[in-house]
Every structure is written in structure tokens, then in C-alpha cells.
Amino acid sequence: MGNKLVEGLSAITTSSQEVTPDILVLQFTIVNACIVGEPATGASEWVLVDTGLENSANFILQSVEKRFGKDSRPQAIILTHGHFDHVGSVIKLSNLWDIPVYAHELEMPYITGKKDYPLADPTVSSGMVAKMSPTFPHTSIDIGYRAVALPSDGSVPGMSGWKWIHTPGHTEGHVSLFREKDRVLLVADAFTTVKQESLMSVLTQSEQISGPPAYLTTDWQAAEDSVKRLRDLQPSLVIPSHGQPMKGEELKRHLDMLVSNFDEIAVPEQGRFVDRK
Ligand SMILES: [Zn+2]
Numbered sequence: 652m653g654n655k656l657v658e659g660l661s662a663i664t665t666s667s668q669e670v671t672p673d674i675l676v677l678q679f680t681i682v683n684a685c686i687v688g689e690p691a692t693g694a695s696e697w698v699l700v701d702t703g704l705e706n707s708a709n710f711i712l713q714s715v716e717k718r719f720g721k722d723s724r725p726q727a728i729i730l731t732h733g734h735f736d737h738v739g740s741v742i743k744l745s746n747l748w749d750i751p752v753y754a755h756e757l758e759m760p761y762i763t764g765k766k767d768y769p770l771a772d773p774t775v776s777s778g779m780v781a782k783m784s785p786t787f788p789h790t791s792i793d794i795g796y797r798a799v800a801l802p803s804d805g806s807v808p809g810m811s812g813w814k815w816i817h818t819p820g821h822t823e824g825h826v827s828l829f830r831e832k833d834r835v836l837l838v839a840d841a842f843t844t845v846k847q848e849s850l851m852s853v854l855t856q857s858e859q860i861s862g863p864p865a866y867l868t869t870d871w872q873a874a875e876d877s878v879k880r881l882r883d884l885q886p887s888l889v890i891p892s893h894g895q896p897m898k899g900e901e902l903k904r905h906l907d908m909l910v911s912n913f914d915e916i917a918v919p920e921q922g923r924f925v926d927r928k
């Protein structure tokens with residue numbers, strides 16, 4: 652059910668990057684996932700945030716072994732939402748590790764086989780990835796009893812000090828993760844730092860703040876409200892699911908620009924999910 656072209660592209664360029672002492676970003680070119688937890692603490696508490704593509708499992712397992720030792724397993728997998736490039740390895744890994752998978756309540760139908768996402772919309776952009784997007788899997792996966800709703804108090808299992816923040820728009824139950832202490836934000840797909848619709852931008856990872864990946868975003872008003880909410884958190888470091896991490900003054904400048912010009916920067920000129928007033 653994966654996408655062979657995307658998986659092929661990903662496999663030849665996969666890498667990882669330690670962004671803070673306790674956050675390892677796994678970069679599958681077309682999408683990122685994160686391992687969150689301090690290696691020095693004896694591998695007692697760590698989680699995997701999102702799971703990349705269907706062929707990402709081996710790289711994830713190798714990275715885990717290097718970081719925490721053989722046979723280490725996380726307390727949980729946290730899904731920011733259920734799109735194919737975030738849930739690709741979740742069935743394999745959650746079964747292997749025998750652990751729960753947390754997602755927002757509104758995202759549950761999409762990971763328990765009850766509801767499909769709409770087919771991606773290729774008309775939002777002339778970029779290659781947008782044109783390829785209707786071949787992306789959009790039907791829901793089913794992880795059955797392993798799927799658990801995130802706690803309603805905002806806490807994130809296995810990630811002490813972090814809060815989940817509901818940031819709908821890209822999908823109904825999309826969440827971002829925020830740590831107040833150092834203002835680190837795992838933004839997922841609420842916004843990106845690469846023009847995800849364009850293959851050239853994705854391959855070169857040229858830094859450029861942008862809205863959520865347009866071909867899959869269904870509610871632009873909610874998406875705009877979510878970006879504002881995230882800007883108001885005043886993050887010091889943002890790790891997106893698409894693109895490179897961004898921090899400090901550069902981040903602040905880019906985020907303010909995105910909020911002030913959301914229509915121009917993020918919302919496509921046309922598309923099935925666009926309601927131009
Ligand atoms: Zn997505």
C-alpha cells in the first residue's frame with residue numbers, strides 16, 4: 652500500500668540529525684520522524700513520533716539500536732496524524748515492540764479502518780510532488796486495539812514536560828507537540844520549511860517557510876488559525892515533518908511572515924479544498 656516512487660527516493664537519501672541532546676530527527680527525504688528521549692538516562696523513557704514510510708522501519712530500528720542499545724523499545728508511538736508518510740511503519744513497529752500508539756481522538760477513525768482521507772488534490776500546484784500526490788495512499792490503516800486517544804489533559808505519554816496541541820486544518824485531528832521548558836515545537840504538518848509541493852525543493856531541502864502540504868490540506872481557515880496559535884507559543888526551535896529544523900531570529904521572522912501573509916504563502920490559488928472568498 653506504499654508508494655514505490657516515493658519510497659525509492661527516500662531510501663537512497665535517508666539520514667539522521669541530532670537536533671537537541673534528546674531529539675534525533677530521522678530524515679526520509681520526503682518526510683521526517685523523531686526519536687525523543689535522552690540516550691544517557693539508560694534508555695528508560697523514549698518515544699517515536701511518527702513512523703515515516705512503509706520501508707522506513709529498518710532505518711528506525713538501526714537508529715534505535717545505535718542510540719539506546721539492542722532490544723530497547725519505546726514507551727509509545729505518537730502519531731501527529733494518519734497520513735501515509737507518517738504511519739508507514741506503524742503497524743510493523745507497534746507489533747514488534749508491543750506498545751500503544753497515541754493519536755488525537757478525531758484522528759482515530761483514520762487509523763482504525765473506519766474512515767478514509769480524501770484523495771490528494773493535484774491541481775493545487777504545478778510542482779512534481781503535487782502532480783504525483785493522487786498516487787499517494789489515502790485509505791485508512793487499521794492498527795486496531797493499539798490505537799489510543801491522547802490524554803485530554805494535554806500530556807503526552809512517554810514525553811514528560813511536553814504538551815500536545817490540537818492544530819487542525821491539514822487534517823481534523825492533527826496535533827503538534829510543544830515543550831515549554833526550552834520552547835521546542837514538533838510542528839508536524841501544521842506548517843513546513845520546504846515547498847513540499849515541489850520535488851526540487853524537497854530534494855534540495857532549500858529552507859523556505861510554507862503552509863501545510865497543500866495537496867492534502869482540507870480546511871484552510873482552520874489551518875490558518877492553527878499557525879497563529881503556534882506562532883503565539885513563541886517557539887525557539889521548530890522541527891517540521893517536511894523540511895529542515897529552523898530556530899531563533901530566523902524562525903521568528905519566517906513565522907511572523909507566514910502569519911501575516913497566510914493567504915499568499917500557504918493557500919493555493921485553486922483546488923478542491925480551496926474556498927476563495
Ligand atoms: Zn500530512
Ligand SMILES: [Zn+2]
Pocket residue numbers: 682734736737840864892893
Ligand atoms: Zn506530512
